[in-house]
Amino acid sequence: MKWNKKRSCLVLLSAVLCGMVVFLKPEENLKAEGNTVTTGLPQVKSVLSRNNVGMNNPPKHVKLDGIFTLPQNTNSRIVDNMVIVTDDWKDLEGAVWSTPSNMMDLTKDFQFEAALFLGSRVGNNGDGMTFAMHNDPLRLTSKRGIKGENLGVYGNGTSWQNYTNGALAKSFIVEFDSFYNQFASDRLASPVAHIAYAFPDKIDTYSTYGGLVTFKHNAEVQVVNLASSNMWKTLSVKWDVANQELTYKFGDLAAVVVSLDVQNTFGTNQVYWGFTGSTGDAYSPNRAVFTKVPGIVDSKSLATIRDKSGASVDGKTVEAREILTYDMSTTYLSGKQNWEEVNAVVTNNPYVDYLPGTLKVDGVSVDDTNFLANKVYSLGELSLASPNRHITFDVRTKELSADQQISEVMSFEGDNHIENLPAISYTIAERIVKDNIAIDTIEPFNTAQKITGTWQLEDLREMKDVQYQINDESWVTLPEADYGKNVDSTNKWNVPVSQAVIDALDINKQHTFKIKGVPVELAFEQTDVQATAKFAVKPQDITMIGDVTDKTTSIKGTGTPGLTIQLKNEQGDVIKEVEVDSKGNYALEPLTPISSGTKLTISQKTNFAESNKITITVAHDVIEPTLTLTDAGEKLKLINGATYDVKTVVSGSEADSFVLKYAINGVVNDSLTKVVANPTADQKHSTTTTIPAASLPIGVHTISVSVEWQTGGAKVTAPEIELTVVAGGMKFTQVSAATSFEQGTITNKTQTLARQDDWNIQIEDFRGKGSQTTLYAKLSTTFKNKDNRTIVNPLKYVNEQNQEVAMPVGSTVKVFQKETTENFANVDVSWQKNQGILFDLKPGNYQGEYQAEIEWLLSDTP
Incomplete structure (x- = not known):
């Protein structure tokens, strides 16, 4: 027998304090509004080759070989003959300047024409760009402009003595300011994005307002959505040497004429020119392409x-x-x-x-x-x-x-x-000529079908015959059944085109279809009626391998060798194109991942026709989350009644919440399920979940953990943990440090004193269901008072059958027993008031406070 011992103090009228231990478990939206302010000056008419939407869709433009140079430290670049003054990112300062061999000669008339792109956002555009002319050679090398609202050209001084510090020297500029700096440089201007001209190195370009420096805006033009049209707009500039006047015009706005004192402004007749731009916390792309570069070619054209x-x-x-x-x-x-x-x-x-x-x-x-x-x-x-x-x-x-x-x-x-x-x-003018033959629109085709059309002859005259021709081959006469009688104002004809004829046609060429009809009775000055139409052979359909998701960087499939495969967005813009190789394979790569839900089409084309399109809706490719489980795959031993802490680390590439589920013996415990917020992709989250002891009775158990996205659904389950729960022992969890009996009065009769309410004995039994919790008590010392008087063997134990057992000093008496009906138990030791350990007060004892010591013993015998 193994004993678990505990001691307590017994007092009649006083209490003794004992110690205890506590265990702890481990952009403002600046939208310009108002009427456009025009200068009332003559208009300079210029036209783009076509409407152009999007920063990567400029109008037809010229090459820029040798025209520009990029200074040191600039954020500008030139790509495919496009000047990218600033990219769509913050805190940039860009500049691009003409080379010394391509300076503007102000002794001669000249003009140039460019198309500018100033952004696409409705709000938070900044800061804009400038067209600049200057005689500041350092700007071609080491000197750099000031970014933000200064647009790379204005100074940043704080008083009239140094306003021009850092300004583009000996210069004239036209600013395309896409951000209204209401508390800084633009506060004297109307609260809108604007276009204006200025002389950045001149003191009178600057003033103060409310103690702060501001820029003056000459010929300011209010422009609604200046930088949010997402369109390229024409900037034309013309220099009139005789009148010393420069005229500039942007888009559909009125032209602005500026008188320039060349020597006072530049100090020379040969000036550098180009563009500057900058961004701050607000930003937008600024780009330019050219149709006319000053001095390169001068021409005169008429139509x-x-x-x-x-x-x-x-x-x-x-x-x-x-x-x-x-x-x-x-x-x-x-x-x-x-x-x-x-x-x-x-x-x-x-x-x-x-x-x-x-x-x-x-x-x-x-x-x-x-x-x-x-x-x-x-x-x-x-x-x-x-x-x-x-x-x-x-x-x-x-x-x-x-x-x-x-x-x-x-x-x-x-x-x-x-x-x-x-x-x-x-x-x-409106007019329908009745004597005619017409061909219906011939859509590209690649299978046998009929080309159709109509014919009309006034006064119900009849056709003598109808003939057709493909690619100048021999004329073929149609049977009358294929064009019929003149019975209506519009009569129909049809020409069957066989598959053999189609297969013989070159898919990469446009073909000609002609039809002519000869009336029986000719009209005035008429021999026949003819019509000609172009048609193309439609390429065969392509195949595509696999699905397209928001993680896709390559689309592959098969097509016709030599044809062009095009991937387009919902607006019909080409995202990527590639030629089918000689083996009939294609690969559109590399692709920038495209947002889920985006509509795309893919097809192959010749110069004249396009195959049927494969319609694609980009799917969301949910990548499984990552789950690390401490003790995964391990076999562990656990004492009965103990809890087990499951420790996990989860992360993943989605900005979505994780759902952690815990299964005990293959059954998910819903009460343990956790949702872990994950607002940022690839962030690691550590969690600890306690499996309660009640869920782990003696025996072998498996603990498995799975994690899945709350909305995406992809799921990962870690290897199981095997827990073997074994029986434990018993222990006291609470024994009153001091206990007492009722106060008695000495008489000539024996009295039995009951226990006070301060008896508190608590036992934990971890040995499993069916175990016996057995408690023994031993009176270790004789009851004494402060005068060293004693009371001999006053204690007795009364069982549930009211049978009494004496408890002399040194004897061990079983005083409590209870069977455990649970996996583990918290046992409260208690007796009826007239049962358990009681005190017999006999005549002849002396009054006083007596105390002794009881030793409590637990038996772990089952």
Whole structure:
């Protein structure tokens, strides 16, 4: 038998204090509003080649070889002939300057034209950019401008004596300020993004307001959403040497004319020019491309459209089926470079038909194959030795059901200079000519089908025959059943095109379909009616391997060798394109991951047709969270009645909450489930979860832990922990340090004194269900008072059957027993008031306070 002993003090009328131990378990949105302020000055008309939306979609522009230099420490760069003044990031200061060989010569007239991109955000744009002219050579090398609201050109002094400190020396600038600094440089300006010109190194450019330095804004122009249009807009600049005037115009705003004292401003007639820009806490991308670079090429171009009488049709109305002559000419006047690789370009107007064979260059008919396809004709290089080009061609206006206004834009586009000519507008009057044959729109196709159309003959005249032709091959006569009788105002015809014919057509070329009908009775000056249409063979569908997720960096599949695969966004913009290799494989890579939910399409194309599109919705690829479990896969031993702490570390690439689940013997304990907030990806979270002892009876148990995303669903389970719970022992958890009996009065009779309420004995039994908790008591000393008088053997034990057992000094008596019915038990030792340990007060004892010591003993015998 093994004993667990505990001692306590017994008193009658006084208490003795004993000790105890405590165990502890381990951007303001600045939107410009108001009416545009114009200067009332003459307008300078310039046109972009097309509408251009997005910072990576500039208009047609020229190459910049040798034009600019990048100073030291600049954040600017030049990519694909695009000047990136500042990227879309904070705390940048950029500058790009002309090389010494490309300075502006202010002794001569010149003009240049650029397209600027000033951002796309509705708010928090900053700080903007400038067009600058200067005679500050240090800016080409070591000297750097001041960023933020100073835009890299203004000074940052604090008094009139040093306002110009750090300013661009000997300079004139036009600022495109996309952030209103209401408490700083712009507070005297209207509270909007604005355009203004200034002389940064002049003291009178600066003033004070409320004790703070502010910039004066000359010819300030209010511009709503200056930097949030997400569009490229034209900046044109013209220098008039005779009047010493510089005129600048931005987009559709009024032109601004500035008188420049060249010597006072620059001290020289040869000045550097370029752009500066800066960002602070607010930022936006600032970019520029050029159609005309000053001094590189000087040209003069004209365009007109004439009717058969030779009169211009600009602003007039013409008839349907009327033949018009388009006339455009250009002359190379001078320049630092010859005008390289010049193309004559005309808009593809859907309301007129180009008349094949009418294209002439310098009065000589030329091959118009390429011009038929895209309205572009190469003119080669223009120079002083060969300065002139003159292009003419004819079109026929179409029949229309309503008046249609036409706006034709023609241009001469070279590698180093682009001349966009003013638009010519005219109106085609409503008219439907009844004697005609027409072809319905032929969409690209690659399987056998019918080409269809209509024919009309006045007065219900009949067709003698109808013939068709593909690519100038032999004419084929249609059976009457395929075009029918003239029974309506519009009659239909159809031409079956077999698969064999389609398969023989070159997929990379545009093909011509012609149809003609010969009436039985000819109309006045009419022999037949004809129609011609272009069509293309549609590429076969491509395949795509796998799904596209927000983690995808490569899309692969198969297509037709040599064709171009294009990945486009929902707006039709090309994100990535690649050519199919000789084995029929393609790989669009590398791709920047695209947000889930984004709509994409992928297809293959020729110059004339596109295959059916594969529509893609980018899925969210949930990457499993990471779970580290202390003791994972271990086999551990645990004493019955003990708890077990499960320690985990979780992390993951999602900004989503984790759900930790704990399974005991394969069954998830919902009360232990935890949700761990994870607002930041890849953050590590340590957790400790206590498995209560009640869940771990004696025996072998498995503890498993899993973690999953609260919304994503991906789940990871760690290897199980095996816990073997073994029986433990017993121990006292509480024994009153001092206990007492009722106070008695000595008489001539024996009295039994009951216990007071200060008896508190608590026992923990960890031996498992069915164990016996057995308590013994031993009176260790004789009861004595302070006069050393004694009371001999006054204690007795009364059991549940009210049987008495004497408790003399030194004897051990069993005083309590109880069977454990749980895995472990907290046993409260108590007796009925008239049972348990009692005190017999006999006659003949002396009064006083007596005390003795009881020793408590636990038996761990089952």
